[in-house]
Amino acid sequence: MSRSMSRTGMFLKKQLWIWPVIAVVVLAIIGYAVRSAVESTMKANLATELQTLLAVDVAALETWLDQQLSIVGAEAQDADVRKTVLELTDEEKQPTGPALVQSPLHKQLRRELSPTLLTHDFAGYLLFDQSQRVVSASNDELIGRNGLSQFESNVSRGLRGETTLCPPFASPVVTKDRDGKLRTGVPVMYLCAPVRDDSFQVVAVLALEVRPDRDFTRILQLARLGETGETYAFNRDAVMVSNSRFEDKLKQIGLLTDDDETHSMLNVQLRNPQVDMTAGERPELRRSKQPLTNMAASAIAGHSGVNVEGYSDYRGARTVSAWTWMPKFELGVATKMDYAEAYRPLNILRWTFWGLYSLLGASAIAIFVFTVIVARLQRTAQKAAMEAKQLGQYSLEQKLGSGGMGVVYKGHHAMLRRPTAIKMLDVDKTNEDSIRRFEREVQITCQLNHPNTVAIYDFGRTPEGLFYYAMEYLDGIDLQNLVDRHGPQSEGRVISILTQVCGSLFEAHSLGLVHRDIKPANIMLNRRGGVPDLVKVLDFGLVKAIDEARKGQTSSSGGLTGTPLYMSPEAIQRPDSVDARGDLYAVGAVGYFLLTGTPVFRSESVVELCRQHVLQAPEPPSERLGRSVTPELEAALLACLEKDPSRRPQTARELAVRLEKCATAHEWSMEKADGWWSRYSSGTLTATLNSSASRSGFDQTIIGGKVVNGD
Incomplete structure (x- = not known):
């Protein structure tokens, strides 16, 4: 973590x-x-506001209607009115036909009701007998009529002794509208009360006319929310029975006829056009075919509710609303507000x-x-610096090699003039992971002082961002090239090389570091300071700390890491468990390669190669060569190649001691080494620091399960 x-x-x-x-x-x-x-809070507050406003409007409307009904009830029980009504409804005395209009009783009832009509601003009256015939009215055209459909249910309720409201409807006779013009279809509303005789029996129903476009509508429009808020009433047919605040806009979108005599009361049905008419869209269905709005359907079914999620109203616009149904008056009341305004914040x-x-x-x-x-x-600056052959204080000469991550040049320090191998990150491959590996390789290699480990002189980063480190220049040959060019090596030379490798590794292992990528390409053979065949172990870029406390400073595993040809079984199966004995497995594999000229296992597939390392016993070098090999040397190499780490040599020094005890350990003398270097040094050897990046096959490094070229 x-x-x-x-x-x-x-x-x-x-x-x-x-x-x-x-x-x-x-x-x-x-x-x-x-x-x-915020939305949750707004919805809760909006629902509360809508319901509160609706409750206030409904309470005000109920108070007004109850007051009006009490006036009508009191008038129906007035002694003089009752006396006149009883005479008008007396079948024996009741005139018929045109005589009914001229009846003195009719005129007398008008006089008796006139003060109440004037005082409380009633527009007129109707008197129904028990057969629902109009026996008296303020409008002579209605006298004598039977079965006015608009009054049937209310007169029936009145005859049963109830005081009721007849919701607004269109007048069937010529009536003055709110502008004083005489015309039919003017909205009217009646309050009905029973008239009783001396025995308390209902003998007639008195209905007083109220203009719904006055107090009724005004009460509903007293309070509203915002600029688009309004409250309106509707009947059981989902027809609006109060006037809308926005009649001009309803005319603009085509819901109302565009003339001065048309108003929203009784002319707007609460149906969902299924398109937003306020946005200029036009519905495909006729109004009568459109479904009721969700609010209207719920209210007519007798439910009260609130919707703050938004629904399409009678204009098709998204609206929030609260509504209720008033069964006593057969009216629904709704208060609404446009969704856009409600949620503007x-x-x-x-x-x-x-x-x-x-x-x-x-x-x-x-x-x-x-x-x-x-x-x-x-x-661009980095490439320019490369082209200029100048890297900080180092002047670059010729390129020695390149790998999957770095490039190696021969150069020299500007002041020391000492030949130096300078390794730098490839400009095109620089990333966080490569920089981390590069820095780790330098930091770890600097801890090692063994003469068989390559020495680091300097490390830095140029102003152009080029990472590099300078190490000792090795004018030699790596073991891969050695075998490729000169074939299998003698037993004495193999033992000499492996012993020196063990010396380098013993120091690293003593510091708790595991190389994890020992292979021929990472071991250089040199002639330095008059010493021939001096081994240098390179590339500690994949080194791993055995001590868990130091893992944060070094490489972490967790994936397949190493070179398949020289990888131990535990490095394949359990990468995190690799220790010093994994390096010794690789040393044995390198020795096998030097002695026979071929790797321990060979395959065209990485998977098959790994399987062989894990399961297959190696062929003894003597069988591979077809000739005898010193038993002690063969046993030492095969011991290193044991599948079980516990059966291998446990330390590099133990392996070195075992190799030195071989009968052929001292056959490769300094004189022979000097002779070999003298014969082949002129034009044959090349300063080779790159591993085998240009080779095919499986002489490649696997890091975290990915195959990359060596460095």
Whole structure:
């Protein structure tokens, strides 16, 4: 976890453009949480406001209607009115036909009701007998009529002794509208009360006319929410029975006829056009074929409710609303507000967050583009430095080799003038992981002082961003090239080489470090300071600390790491369990290669090669060569190649001691080595520091399960 956090920190430190992206993500999470909280609060508050406003409007309407009904009830029980009504409804005395209009009793009832009509602003009256015939009315055209459909249910209830409201309907006779014009179809509303005789029996129903476009509508329009809020009433046919505040807009969108005599009362049915007519859209279905709005359907079914999620109203516009049904008066009342206005603060908040997202996104893009431009300029500068053959204080001469990660040049220090091998990261392959491996290789190699380990002189980074380190220049040949060019080596020379390798590894193992990539390409053979066949172990880039406490400073495993041709079984099966004995397995495999000229196992497939290392017993070198090999040497090599680490030599020094006890250990003398170097040094050997990046086959390094060329 610590390592992951460290790498994440390095990445965030280098990749500045990622911070605005992180900010966008964090802001998105915060924005979503804030928006959800604000939306939830707004919905709860909006529902409360709608229901409160509806309750106030309904209470005011009920109070007014109850007051009006009490006036009608009191008038129906007035002694003089009752006396006149009883005479008018007396079948024996009741006139018929035209005589009914001219009846003195009819005129007398008008006089008796006139004070009440004037005082309480009633527009007229009707008197129904028990057969629901109009026996008296303020409008002579209605006298004598039977079975007015608009009154049937209310007169029936009145005859049963109930005081009722007859919701607004279109007048069937000529009546003055609110502008004083005489016409039919004017909205009228009646309050009905029973008239009783002396024995308390209902003999007639008195109905007083109320103009619904006056107090009735005004009460519903007293309170509202916002600019688009309104409260209206509707009947059981889902027809609006109060006037809308927005009649001009209803005429603009085609819901009302565009003339001065048409009003929304009784002319607007609460049906969902299924398109937003306020946006200029036109419904495909006729009004009568359209479904009722969700609110109207719920209210007519007798339910009260509130909807703050939004639904399409009679205009098709998204609306929030609260509603209730008043069974006593057979009316529904709804208060509503446009969804856009109701959630305008939420939309402002949403657009604010979107603006911040856009700014942060633009910042991320700008920083990313800037980073790319800077990276390209840096790479250009790096390549220019390479072309100039100058790396800090080092002057570069010829290229010695290249690998999967680095390039090696021969050069010299500007002041010391000492030949130096300078290894640098490939410009085109520089990344966080390669820099980390490169730095780790230098740091670990610097801890090692054994003469058979390559020495590091310097490490740094140029102003152009080129990472490099300088090490001793080795004018020799690696073991891979040695065998490729000169074939299998003598037993004495193999023992000499392996003993020196063991010396280098023993120091590393003593410090708790495992090389993990011992192979012929990582072992150089040199003639230095008059000493021929001096071995130098290279490439500690994959080194691993055995001590868990030092893992944070060195390489971590967790994946297949090493070169398949020289990889121990535990490195294949349990990479994290590799210890010093894994390096000794590789030393045995290198010795086998030097002695026979061929690897221990060969295959066209990496998978098959790994399987052989894990399961297959190696062929003894004597059988591979077809001739005898010193038993002690063969036994030492096969001991190193044991599948079980516990059966191998346990330390590099133990292996070195075992090799020195071989009968042929001292056959390769200094004189023979000098002779060999004298014969082949002129034009034959090349300063070779690159492993085998240009070779085919499986002489490659696997890091974390991926095959890469060696360094």
